[in-house]
Amino acid sequence: MDKNKSIDHQLRATWQAVAKLYNEQAAKHDSTMATAFVLLNIDYDKGTPSTALGPSMGMEPTSLSRILKTMEEKGAIVREKNPNDGRSVIIKLTDYGKEMREISKGHVIGFNNKIREHVTEQELDAFFKVTSTINKLIADKVIYQEEKKINKKAV
Template sequence: MEKYKSIDHQLRATWQTVAKMYNEQAVKHDSTMATAFVLLNIDKVKGTPSTALGPLMGMEPTSLSRILKNMEDKGAISREKNPEDGRSVIIKLTAYGKEMRAISKGHVIQFNDTVMHHVTEKDLEGFFKVTSAINKLIATKEIYKEISKKAV
């Protein structure tokens, strides 16, 4: 199979291009795409428990800890004790964090609007249908099913 016809190649190449584009925008605001992603996943009113952020974004705790520390140092977030669970922390956006979140959201909206103006609604529906099917196949472990020992 030629790599340009491989589904995983197209997904990876496209995501790398999108990530590069977002990072080019983020650097203009002394930020990164990863930081913007975190900002967009923190509830802007109530905050978000730190333990919920990683799974919400599919991010490893070590990577997330480093990003949160950097965000805290820049004054974008604050950490408060979780009133419902004293062992965990709620991550809240500061005024600066809310500003940065709005900028990040604007870039995401601009990206989506531009793409939507260049593809048909039918094509976009097909894209979402395909990505949903891929995610479901992976989640249900349909891609690499365990082969029973009897079948071998």
């Protein structure tokens, strides 16, 4: 199959280009795209339980722990005991973290606005429909369903 007609290749290549672009912007602020992503997923006012962060972003716990440690060392977040559950921690933004969050948000908005200047609403609607369908097929485990049936019979 021609890689330029392969859906997964286009998704991967596009995401790598977007990630590189965001990392270049983040580096100007001594940060990373992953850190910016975490900042954008922490509730601005109340903070977010650490146990809710990973799943909401699709991030592995070890990766998230490493990022949170770095963010805490840089003074972007603080960890506070969860008053509703003594076993968990609430991640809260510091004033510096809120400032960095606004910078990150500005870059995301700028990216989206620039894309919207070059892509019609109809094209964006189609893009969102396609990506939504792909995510649903994956979540519903439909993609390799036939392969699973064959493997079960073989065992």
